[in-house]
Amino acid sequence: MVDVMHGVPESRPADESDDVELYHPHSWITKYVFSQDAKIIAIQYSTVALAIGLVALVLSWLMRLQLGFPGVFSFIDPDRYYQFITMHGMIMVVYLLTALFLGGFGNYLIPLMLGARDMVFPYVNMLSFWIYFLAVLVLLTGFFLPGGPTGAGWTLYPPQAILANTPGQQWGIVVMLVSLILFIIGFTMGGLNYVVTVLQGRAKGMTLMRMPLTIWGIFTATVMALLAFPALFVGAVMMLLDRLIGTSFFMPAIVAMGERLAHKGGSPILFQHLFWFFGHPEVYIVALPAFGIVSDLISTHARKNIFGYRMMVWALVAIGALSFVVWAHHMYVSGMHPAFGFFFATTTLIIAIPTAIKVYNWVLTLWQGDIHFTVPMLFALGFIVTFLNGGLTGLFLGNVVVDVPLSDTMFVVAHFHMVMGVAPILVIFGAIYHWYPKVTGRMLDDRLGKLHFWVTFLGAYLIFFPMHYIGLMGVPRRYHEIGAMSFVPPSAATLNEFITVVALIVGAAQLAFVFNLIWSLKQGRPAGGNPWRATTLEWQTPQTPPAHGNWGKTLPVVYRWAYDYSVPGAAEDFLPQNQPPDPRTA
Amino acid sequence: MGIAVVLALVVIGSVVFHFLSPWWWTPIASNWRYIDDTIIITFWITGVVFAAVVLFMAYCVFRFRHREGNRAAYEPENKRLEWWLAIGTGVGVAAMLAPGLVVWHRFVTVPTDATVVEVIGQQWQWAYRLPGADGRLGAADVAQITAENPLGVDPKDPHGQDDIVIQGDNLHLQLGKPVKMLLRAIDVVHDFYVPEFRAKMDMIPGSVTYYWFTPTRDGTFDVLCAELCGTGHTFMRGNVVVEPESQYQAWLQQQKTFAQLQGPTRTQAKN
Numbered sequence: 137m138v139d140v141m142h143g144v145p146e147s148r149p150a151d152e153s154d155d156v157e158l159y160h161p162h163s164w165i166t167k168y169v170f171s172q173d174a175k176i177i178a179i180q181y182s183t184v185a186l187a188i189g190l191v192a193l194v195l196s197w198l199m200r201l202q203l204g205f206p207g208v209f210s211f212i213d214p215d216r217y218y219q220f221i222t223m224h225g226m227i228m229v230v231y232l233l234t235a236l237f238l239g240g241f242g243n244y245l246i247p248l249m250l251g252a253r254d255m256v257f258p259y260v261n262m263l264s265f266w267i268y269f270l271a272v273l274v275l276l277t278g279f280f281l282p283g284g285p286t287g288a289g290w291t292l293y294p295p296q297a298i299l300a301n302t303p304g305q306q307w308g309i310v311v312m313l314v315s316l317i318l319f320i321i322g323f324t325m326g327g328l329n330y331v332v333t334v335l336q337g338r339a340k341g342m343t344l345m346r347m348p349l350t351i352w353g354i355f356t357a358t359v360m361a362l363l364a365f366p367a368l369f370v371g372a373v374m375m376l377l378d379r380l381i382g383t384s385f386f387m388p389a390i391v392a393m394g395e396r397l398a399h400k401g402g403s404p405i406l407f408q409h410l411f412w413f414f415g416h417p418e419v420y421i422v423a424l425p426a427f428g429i430v431s432d433l434i435s436t437h438a439r440k441n442i443f444g445y446r447m448m449v450w451a452l453v454a455i456g457a458l459s460f461v462v463w464a465h466h467m468y469v470s471g472m473h474p475a476f477g478f479f480f481a482t483t484t485l486i487i488a489i490p491t492a493i494k495v496y497n498w499v500l501t502l503w504q505g506d507i508h509f510t511v512p513m514l515f516a517l518g519f520i521v522t523f524l525n526g527g528l529t530g531l532f533l534g535n536v537v538v539d540v541p542l543s544d545t546m547f548v549v550a551h552f553h554m555v556m557g558v559a560p561i562l563v564i565f566g567a568i569y570h571w572y573p574k575v576t577g578r579m580l581d582d583r584l585g586k587l588h589f590w591v592t593f594l595g596a597y598l599i600f601f602p603m604h605y606i607g608l609m610g611v612p613r614r615y616h617e618i619g620a621m622s623f624v625p626p627s628a629a630t631l632n633e634f635i636t637v638v639a640l641i642v643g644a645a646q647l648a649f650v651f652n653l654i655w656s657l658k659q660g661r662p663a664g665g666n667p668w669r670a671t672t673l674e675w676q677t678p679q680t681p682p683a684h685g686n687w688g689k690t691l692p693v694v695y696r697w698a699y700d701y702s703v704p705g706a707a708e709d710f711l712p713q714n715q716p717p718d719p720r721t722a
Numbered sequence: 723m724g725i726a727v728v729l730a731l732v733v734i735g736s737v738v739f740h741f742l743s744p745w746w747w748t749p750i751a752s753n754w755r756y757i758d759d760t761i762i763i764t765f766w767i768t769g770v771v772f773a774a775v776v777l778f779m780a781y782c783v784f785r786f787r788h789r790e791g792n793r794a795a796y797e798p799e800n801k802r803l804e805w806w807l808a809i810g811t812g813v814g815v816a817a818m819l820a821p822g823l824v825v826w827h828r829f830v831t832v833p834t835d836a837t838v839v840e841v842i843g844q845q846w847q848w849a850y851r852l853p854g855a856d857g858r859l860g861a862a863d864v865a866q867i868t869a870e871n872p873l874g875v876d877p878k879d880p881h882g883q884d885d886i887v888i889q890g891d892n893l894h895l896q897l898g899k900p901v902k903m904l905l906r907a908i909d910v911v912h913d914f915y916v917p918e919f920r921a922k923m924d925m926i927p928g929s930v931t932y933y934w935f936t937p938t939r940d941g942t943f944d945v946l947c948a949e950l951c952g953t954g955h956t957f958m959r960g961n962v963v964v965e966p967e968s969q970y971q972a973w974l975q976q977q978k979t980f981a982q983l984q985g986p987t988r989t990q991a992k993n
């Protein structure tokens with residue numbers, strides 16, 4: 137234990153440690169636009185991700201309007217509905233969550249929390265953002281090209297994704313695939329950077345087992361993303377070839393609408409394997425950074441060390457590794473060989489164990505804490521509830537035979553929104569309230585923050601909890617309306633209206649959040665350097681917001697783990713990681 | 723403080739909703755009661771865990787809220803507790819997985835006396851083919867598809883001539899007789915789904931997939947498509963009628979065979 141928490145690093149004065157030579161911007165353009173400073177890049181990533189996320193939010197209102205009041209909004213015809221769900225799903229998962237957690241939080245926090253001056257490869261880091269930005273623009277062109285964006289579902293299953301009866305078959309699917317390819321290229325540049333920085337750029341004394349869990353989460357997720365995205369990359373390239381030059385990677389012989397197509401010999405199910413080999417890890421790519429960040433939020437705002445730090449680290453790593461052997465649980469009813477069901481159900485349910493350990497440890501961190509109900513803490517508590525709920529319904533869907541009636545129903549939609557939609561988003565909000573003071577030097581407004589929390593948390597629960605039961609009745613997902621189904625009671629329409637109304641209210645609350653972000657930039661209460669009295673290094677910078685190079689003349693030296701809260705005998709209830717051991721007690 | 727109450731209300735509200743709301747699965751009409759049973763087991767285990775964890779959280783939040791002069795405890799680890807929790811979770815997981823795998827084994831083991839029904843999905847309609855008097859389906863392939871032969875039955879395969887072809891009409895099934903649904907698609911992926919049967923499986927162009935069940939309740943049930951298949955996905959509906967043997971046989975007598983359906987076109991061609 138001792139090695140994790142305390143102890144002097146092989147003593148070397150800080151100013152003798154190997155310092156990297158920093159790149160220095162010379163003009164406004166290189167300082168704020170084509171910047172190589174990870175902090176600026178982080179803000180750029182976050183702004184673009186949040187902006188595109190607002191588009192996805194508006195799309196969800198339109199979808200909900202159609203589902204709650206079918207027939208009233210006649211411009212939402214089936215084609216548009218499918219385009220909306222596709223763009224909504226893909227934007228939320230890839231362009232918002234992945235980009236924000238890794239490109240946004242990763243860039244901001246990795247150098248600062250590890251005591252580095254910047255990322256190891258700042259130039260590549262800059263390219264990473266601009267390619268991501270290009271990917272977003274290419275994605276958005278879909279809305280303006282003839283035929284509109286693709287409506288193939290975010291899973292893009294061929295053959296329908298590239299055939300005429302799916303909206304966006306002309307250009308939408310092409311720009312979607314090109315955009316994904318660009319995103320992956322951009323991400324790979326950033327991702328290699330994050331990994332190398334974590335491995336090579338840490339300050340003296342910052343051993344791996346002293347890193348804050350935020351960094352462990354982002355690091356593990358990045359490694360996973362580097363391994364998982366290539367599967368999507370090849371899938372996208374092959375589908376693009378099928379669509380543009382008529383190859384048959386995923387296209388068997390087909391007669392569509394009475395017409396025999398030129399394709400022959402391809403395998404639609406091969407695409408599903410490639411997609412989910414990426415897609416399942418992707419779920420954890422957005423979950424693990426959330427796990428890490430929420431651990432630090434809970435610990436800081438409960439003034440207590442995270443419970444079971446080592447178990448938490450191993451659970452992260454175990455989840456990351458296991459998540460590569462469970463992908464076919466998305467394909468239980470795909471018609472793959474039935475024997476796979478035994479294997480994938482077993483691996484899937486095994487993941488529940490390290491995941492449950494994480495939940496226990498968050499809750500046990502609250503036990504005997506000194507809990508401050510700050511806005512970040514509220515969001516963290518909300519996360520535990522929604523993540524637990526969504527994780528538990530995962531045990532239904534992972535248990536192969538239970539998935540047979542439930543798969544492709546609204547139960548699945550409810551499940552994944554809880555676990556990978558609402559839960560990570562709540563962490564993102566908590567994290568923004570937590571780190572905004574460091575990024576801008578000002579606090580976000582507390583009362584607006586609490587309002588934002590209550591409406592978002594309770595609203596999201598009211599949207600998605602009852603939705604499970606619509607799916608349990610048997611209503612499939614990706615349906616433009618329930619229509620006449622003999623087994624669905626008329627009262628289900630009332631429930632759907634209710635869900636829609638709540639969704640609109642939750643959406644409106646997000647506007648309050650955006651307002652808060654902008655308003656507090658100038659009007660917020662000055663934060664000081666360490667408003668939460670936190671231990672981790674980013675709160676110990678000489679300036680707030682941290683200046684270029686982060687640390688002034690000398691790099692920090694780390695003497696303890698990230699969780700020295702309420703240490704018995706210490707004067708304060710927190711000991712920063714760079715505070716040397718007290719000569720009297722050490 | 724308020725949050726502790728809200729957390730408790732979330733648990734109570736969820737449990738009340740679960741038991742009192744009118745939205746629940748439709749009564750089953752197949753032998754897959756085991757699936758429903760496994761879902762019930764899973765509801766109980768996960769429900770108890772959800773309630774226990776959130777209520778414990780509510781208690782912590784209430785009991786350990788910040789007050790002037792409070793200080794948190796310092797307890798980095800508790801190996802024993804962590805291992806016990808992990809083992810307990812393992813047991814709970816096994817209690818769900820074991821029955822799940824047993825039932826999955828049954829689900830994928832087709833009884834030898836099952837009759838065969840072929841379902842063909844195409845945008846956006848269902849068609850069916852039943853083996854005729856010889857009890858065997860003839861070969862079929864998209865390469866054989868023509869306007870007159872939309873299912874692509876191989877006209878040279880003698881087993882195919884007596885196959886019963888149902889297009890634009892409901893499928894009928896015999897009550898109490900196990901059936902193996904052979905699933906085929908000729909354009910994109912579809913999924914033959916009847917909520918009352920608790921079973922579904924994608925149908926993939928280029929291959930044949932299957933599942934089996936025994937209809938246990940007579941009536942008319944909705945057929946839905948459960949895999950996004952383009953603009954008309956929502957409206958790809960049909961019905962399946964489950965009826966006792968005598969009625970089923972009467973229906974069967976009225977259906978046309980592949981040869982009968984091809985007949986008129988051939989005679990026309992000769993004229």
Ligand code: HEM
Nearest residue numbers: 196199221222225228229289290291556557613614615639
């Ligand atoms: C209040 C917020 C949200 C609302 C009201 C909402 C609503 C919806 C609706 C109505 C659908 C279509 C369901 C269907 O017909 O199958 C959908 C699909 C989806 N949503 Fe959300 N959503 C929200 C937030 C999110 C978030 C944060 C994520 C991030 C993971 C997300 C990811 C997805 C995905 C992946 C799909 C599936 C798209 C597809 O079927 O291809 N959503 N959402």
Ligand SMILES: [Cu+2]
Nearest residue numbers: 416419463466
């Ligand atoms: Cu998965």
Ligand SMILES: [Cu+2]
Nearest residue numbers: 947949951955
């Ligand atoms: Cu369909």
